[in-house]
Amino acid sequence: MNQEPLLSIKDLRTRFHTYEGVLTAVDGIHLEIYPGETLGVVGESGCGKSVTALSILRLLASPPTKIEGQILFDGNDLLKMSLDEIRRIRGNSISMIFQEPMTSLNPVLTIGEQIAEAIRLHQGLGREAAWEKAVEMLQRVQIPSPRIRARDYPHKLSGGMRQRAMIAMALSCHPRLLLADEPTTALDVTIQAQIVDLMEHLKEEIHTSILLITHNLGLIAEMAKRVVVMYAGKIVEEAPVEDLFFEPLHPYTKGLLESIPWMGRKIREGRKPLQEIPGMVPSLKEMPKGCRFHPRCLTAREICRNEEPPLIVKPPRRVFCWLWI
Amino acid sequence: MDIILQVKDLKKYFPVRKGIFSRAMGWVQAVDGVSFTLYPGETLGLVGESGCGKTTVGRCILRLIEPDSGEILFDGENLLKLNRESLRKVRAKLQIIFQDPYSSLNPRMTVKEIIAEPIRNHLSASKGEIQDRVFYLMEKVGLHPEQANRFPHEFSGGQRQRIGIARALALNPKLIICDEPVSALDVSIQAQVINLLIKLQEETGLSYLFIAHDLSVVEHISDRVAVMYLGKIVELAKDTALYTSPKHPYTQALLSAVPFPDPKMKKRRILLQGEIPSPINLPEGCRFYSRCPYRRNFCRESEPELKDIGENHWVSCHFPVGE
Numbered sequence: 001m002n003q004e005p006l007l008s009i010k011d012l013r014t015r016f017h018t019y020e021g022v023l024t025a026v027d028g029i030h031l032e033i034y035p036g037e038t039l040g041v042v043g044e045s046g047c048g049k050s051v052t053a054l055s056i057l058r059l060l061a062s063p064p065t066k067i068e069g070q071i072l073f074d075g076n077d078l079l080k081m082s083l084d085e086i087r088r089i090r091g092n093s094i095s096m097i098f099q100e101p102m103t104s105l106n107p108v109l110t111i112g113e114q115i116a117e118a119i120r121l122h123q124g125l126g127r128e129a130a131w132e133k134a135v136e137m138l139q140r141v142q143i144p145s146p147r148i149r150a151r152d153y154p155h156k157l158s159g160g161m162r163q164r165a166m167i168a169m170a171l172s173c174h175p176r177l178l179l180a181d182e183p184t185t186a187l188d189v190t191i192q193a194q195i196v197d198l199m200e201h202l203k204e205e206i207h208t209s210i211l212l213i214t215h216n217l218g219l220i221a222e223m224a225k226r227v228v229v230m231y232a233g234k235i236v237e238e239a240p241v242e243d244l245f246f247e248p249l250h251p252y253t254k255g256l257l258e259s260i261p262w263m264g265r266k267i268r269e270g271r272k273p274l275q276e277i278p279g280m281v282p283s284l285k286e287m288p289k290g291c292r293f294h295p296r297c298l299t300a301r302e303i304c305r306n307e308e309p310p311l312i313v314k315p316p317r318r319v320f321c322w323l324w325i
Numbered sequence: 326m327d328i329i330l331q332v333k334d335l336k337k338y339f340p341v342r343k344g345i346f347s348r349a350m351g352w353v354q355a356v357d358g359v360s361f362t363l364y365p366g367e368t369l370g371l372v373g374e375s376g377c378g379k380t381t382v383g384r385c386i387l388r389l390i391e392p393d394s395g396e397i398l399f400d401g402e403n404l405l406k407l408n409r410e411s412l413r414k415v416r417a418k419l420q421i422i423f424q425d426p427y428s429s430l431n432p433r434m435t436v437k438e439i440i441a442e443p444i445r446n447h448l449s450a451s452k453g454e455i456q457d458r459v460f461y462l463m464e465k466v467g468l469h470p471e472q473a474n475r476f477p478h479e480f481s482g483g484q485r486q487r488i489g490i491a492r493a494l495a496l497n498p499k500l501i502i503c504d505e506p507v508s509a510l511d512v513s514i515q516a517q518v519i520n521l522l523i524k525l526q527e528e529t530g531l532s533y534l535f536i537a538h539d540l541s542v543v544e545h546i547s548d549r550v551a552v553m554y555l556g557k558i559v560e561l562a563k564d565t566a567l568y569t570s571p572k573h574p575y576t577q578a579l580l581s582a583v584p585f586p587d588p589k590m591k592k593r594r595i596l597l598q599g600e601i602p603s604p605i606n607l608p609e610g611c612r613f614y615s616r617c618p619y620r621r622n623f624c625r626e627s628e629p630e631l632k633d634i635g636e637n638h639w640v641s642c643h644f645p646v647g648e
Contacts, residue, residue, distance in 0.1 A: 261542055
């Protein structure tokens with residue numbers, strides 16, 4: 001891609017200072033998001049994918065968190081901005097939707113008020129105009145009778161409706177980048193399908209880039225164009241979505257793809273045991289030396305146990321693994 | 326063929342209470358006339374979205390929730406007629422594994438105590454015998470016997486689920502009700518637990534009622550699958566039949582909504598309008614009427630029954646897809 005990236009993360013390190021010592025949740029990652037693109041970030045719990053998103057908007061209390069590196073948005077380093085400057089960006093040119101819409105909406109404000117508030121603050125509209133815009137946004141996310149629903153409190157809406165309201169809020173200021181952290185994980189599949197459809201639709205309409213964070217590889221296959229796989233605070237592989245699914249380079253990516261019982265596989269091939277990734281994700285307190293995946297890797301060699309794997313670039317792909325030296 | 330479990334017309338309504346006198350203002354029809362059978366060595370998957378009543382069915386079978394009416398024949402005995410003592414005895418052969426391995430294990434008991442508890446309650450065994458059995462079970466589910474004196478918080482989610490499985494296996498049950506046993510686990514750990522469950526079934530010939538919302542996991546583990554919607558089974562068939570030619574419009578939409586792992590494939594998706602209606606005081610007619618893409622006027626007037634449309638493919642729809 002010859003375009004300038006919209007967001008470019010360089011050597012991001014996010015550490016938490018705790019009583020048990022310094023825990024490094026994100027350990028030196030690089031990634032870029034281009035205008036209009038959906039970048040997927042996959043990984044299991046504790047791999048640092050959500051912390052990456054929270055670091056971008058600086059939504060982690062500091063101290064105890066320490067964020068190092070560079071996060072360039074349109075050429076400006078978000079990590080160097082004053083609180084006032086970053087506040088102007090949050091919810092305006094970069095906004096975020098969270099996994100659990102019940103805990104991330106304000107329970108004592110109606111959803112209309114919450115959306116209108118964001119519009120008033122960022123677009124300088126008056127009270128009435130902002131309210132009208134909020135109703136229009138609710139309509140755009142296909143909430144039935146939006147004018148009445150705008151006066152409801154979050155607890156009166158179902159999970160799918162709340163997620164729609166949150167999307168309406170996130171998109172109300174036409175952000176250039178949307179951070180979607182497990183946007184459908186709490187929802188049933190039929191509702192998930194509706195939300196995915198809606199996000200695709202709105203993305204076309206307002207031309208937003210999306211950083212899609214999820215553990216669901218099916219969702220990645222449907223929505224993302226490029227994918228970053230994270231494991232234990234590091235990126236292990238980055239590739240266009242088709243390459244990643246058809247020819248994964250990193251043993252972890254391969255393991256993940258094979259450990260899932262894809263629908264239809266048993267009927268086609270008969271029931272075989274699922275490929276297991278032995279062991280479990282390491283704790284942040286005891287990171288293994290060398291490659292962090294080596295204790296669970298079936299192809300680990302001596303060098304994997306002692307030295308961190310180098311970055312191997314095979315454009316447009318990147319992989320961190322000794323296997324490809 | 327032998328039958329291990331037969332559920333007939335099971336019903337459970339929960340009252341919705343309001344006001345200072347807590348009068349029942351309505352009823353949630355959580356389970357409304359569910360019937361199915363389960364054969365020895367078989368896995369029956371029970372799928373559906375949140376609030377469809379699948380968990381309530383599981384709990385009613387064990388009488389952890391007291392059903393309102395119906396029959397539950399386990400090994401030929403009607404569980405709903407049993408008194409406390411006989412029920413306690415039956416439960417030795419009828420076990421359950423829960424979704425959340427964090428809240429379903431007693432945090433003050435060691436792993437050894439947790440697994441030994443059912444043995445101690447039901448059998449008269451010496452200390453040594455119990456210990457041998459506990460170690461045997463731990464190895465069977467892939468835990469190290471050296472970890473026997475640790476507490477649940479020292480284990481990861483996947484290992485805790487193994488502890489729950491070891492405990493459920495302690496008395497050689499004939500049937501285990503698995504209530505979302507892998508949905509709280511990471512994908513790489515899910516595979517470990519699913520493989521373990523299948524291996525144990527092959528070794529001991531026990532049956533599973535596998536309750537889950539993840540359609541791919543259910544397909545992998547089940548021999549037959551039942552789909553629930555608002556307290557009723559809408560379709561029940563052999564796994565291949567259900568997944569390759571679903572007959573109920575809801576099953577069809579549900580299957581089409583599952584994200585597919587092939588980025589090249591653009592799926593034809595049936596997007597259901599709206600959401601699951603509230604299960605309080607449901608209207609007459611088909612429960613799926615409000616969201617059904619193929620609905621006709623007739624569907625609003627009469628409620629379809631679960632019928633066999635051939636080859637043991639049961640569906641409750643007036644106009645099954647493709648028939």
